[in-house]
Amino acid sequence: MARTEKLQSEQDNWIGCLTYQSTATSKPSAAELRSLAHQARTRNRSVGVTGMLLFEEGRFLQTLEGPPEGVEAIWSSVARDQRHSEIEVLSRHMAPARLFTGWDLFLSSKLSHAPDLADAAAGIPxxxxxxxxxxxxxxxxxxxxxxxxxxxxxxxxxxxxxxxxxxxxxxxxxxxxxxxxxxxxxxxxxxxxxxxxxxxxHAVRYETAPQAIRSSRYSILLATAPGEPHMLGTALLADQFTDAGWEVEMTFPDSEEALLNQLRAQRPDALDIGLSDALFRQQSLIGLRSVIEHSRSVPANHPTVVSVGGRLFAEAAATAATVGADHARTTAAGASVRMAELVRQSRQF
The missing domain is CATH 1.10.1240 (Methyltransferase, Methionine Synthase (B12-binding Domains); Chain A, domain 1)
Known part of the structure; x- marks a missing residue:
């Protein structure tokens, strides 16, 4: 298949996306919002549309995504709905993938109680x-x-x-x-x-890295664990390693194969794989161990040092040995210096 034909084939599979905001004509009760969401879910499911609906302080924000004809059918109904006014389309475009897969409609409302953070910092000085x-x-x-x-x-x-x-x-x-x-x-x-x-x-400013690290021009592939939706740690590391003079590539793979393909293409000096920094992901350990084991077989000029991170490692519930990594970071702080030391050590053997 020619490149242009392949591109056209891919674009034919893209979905329509529409996001709008509006003002409620009257304040709905929690029961009315649940009823509205139930009706919308049934309607969305019938035409293959997914999305989310937010309601806060008298205003709606909704995203619809799916087959263009399905999105247009839903939008036509929404635009005529008398329960809201001052409707403003914020975005209308095509996209290669859904953001709300599996959600006929996700409802979030500030009518419910606000999160209780009284004990959110338990265990912290x-x-x-x-x-x-x-x-x-x-x-x-x-x-x-x-x-x-x-x-x-x-x-x-x-x-x-x-x-x-x-x-x-x-x-x-x-x-x-x-x-x-x-x-x-x-x-x-x-x-x-x-x-x-x-x-x-991104507002964090990192201390100047030692000149030895900057002159080495080490390279690193920063990745989330396959399928991991939380990318906070990976993003924090990207800024830090870039400021330290590393050559940085990032990837957010949806499968082990995708991550290994990226690794083969780049052949970096180091690889960091991050789990969620917010949640424990014990069920991800088996998959993480498989990724690391297979990454060892990817040919490279030098051995690739593998680091892992996330809450599961930060709180010492798992160690590097658990998944066959060279290092488990308990924090992103100082990671560029520690990884440089490990890369240097790996080249001495």
């Missing part, structure tokens, strides 16, 4: 707990401006990048995971909050 609770609240509120301001203020007080990562961002991710496990926030709340932490992480 009292002096730090208040910062973690505050950061978690900003993240759940989607307030990246407040998060950035908070990190900037801490930096002015003398906090190093290692302290921001190890004492604030990573504990906040775990606190958010605990809130989800306690049913104090939805999966969507958690995903958005982690995205806010990821954005805020």
């Amino acid at each position: 009292p002096a730090m707990a208040k910062h973690v609770r505050k950061a978690a609240r900003h993240a759940l509120d989607g307030d990246d401006i407040a998060l950035n301001a908070m990190i900037a203020a801490l930096a002015e007080q003398g906090w190093t990048s290692a302290a921001v990562l190890n004492l604030l961002i990573e504990p906040t991710a775990r606190a958010l995971g605990d809130a989800w496990l306690a049913d104090d926030c939805s999966e969507l709340d958690l995903t958005i909050a982690l995205s806010m932490l990821q954005l805020a992480g």
